[in-house]
Amino acid sequence: MRKLILGFYVSVDGKSADADNGIRDVMMSVDDDEQEKYFVDQLWEAGAFLMGRNSWEAMAAFWPTSDHPSAKAMNEIPKVVFSRTLTSADSWPETRIASGDTVEEINKLKAEPGKDLVAAGGTEFLHSLIKLGVVDEFRLWVLPAATGKGAPLFPELDQPLNLRLVKSTAFPSGVLELIYAVADKQTPSDS
Incomplete structure (x- = not known):
């Protein structure tokens, strides 16, 4: 069974990069070839990217014409946009729409063969995934x-979400990648 990985850039005080708080500028100004290569390699490990409609629309307007080092992965890896209002996803290749119950849709995706799923995008969508426990x-x-x-x-949260540190990686730029597993879930790599 595939895992659902939530990938996100945050400030050291835990704030997201999707608000106008300057974090997006910091994210875009990081000049670290080692971190960039590592990040792109991680992108290629995704079986599909999951996102909400707002993030999908913003990304679909950017990635297809971008020359950013991540663009090839972002454009070629399958994407699933969660929306009950979107009727077409033709503007960004490799996209399908999930319009049913979010938990059921994610459980179906997890049951499919392939690489792990990566949820990315805005905090509203990510908050919903965290609250749903998926x-x-x-x-x-x-x-x-x-x-x-x-x-x-x-x-x-209604109750604490216990996490277990799986890996940490520090980069010369000061960016730190922290990978946490949800402590009460057994993942395929744990078995």
């Missing part, structure tokens, strides 16, 4: 900056 692993890219403002990665 995330198996968090891959956090911590940027060397704090904002004091913006949306937190984690929503208000």
Whole structure:
């Protein structure tokens, strides 16, 4: 069974890059060839990217014509956009629409053969996945900056979400990748 990995850039104070808090500028200004190559290699490990409609529309307007080092992976790897209103996803190749119950749709995707699933995009969609309990692993890219403002990665939770550190990688730029598994879930790599 495939895992659902939530991948996200955050400030050291846990704020997301999708608010106008300067973190997106820090993310885009990181000049670290080692980190960039590692990140692109990680992208190619995805079996599919999952995102909400708003993020999909923004990315679909950017990636198909981008010359960014990540563009080839972003354009070629299958994408699943979760939306009950979107009727066509033709503007970005390799995209399909999931319009049913989110948990059922994700469980179907997890049951398919292939590489792990990666959820990316805005905090609204990611918050919904966290609250639904469908995330198996968090891959956090911590940027060397704090904002004091913006949306937190984690929503208000009814109870603590216990995580287990699987791996950490530090890069010369100060970016830190932290990989956490949800502690009460057994993942395929744990068996």
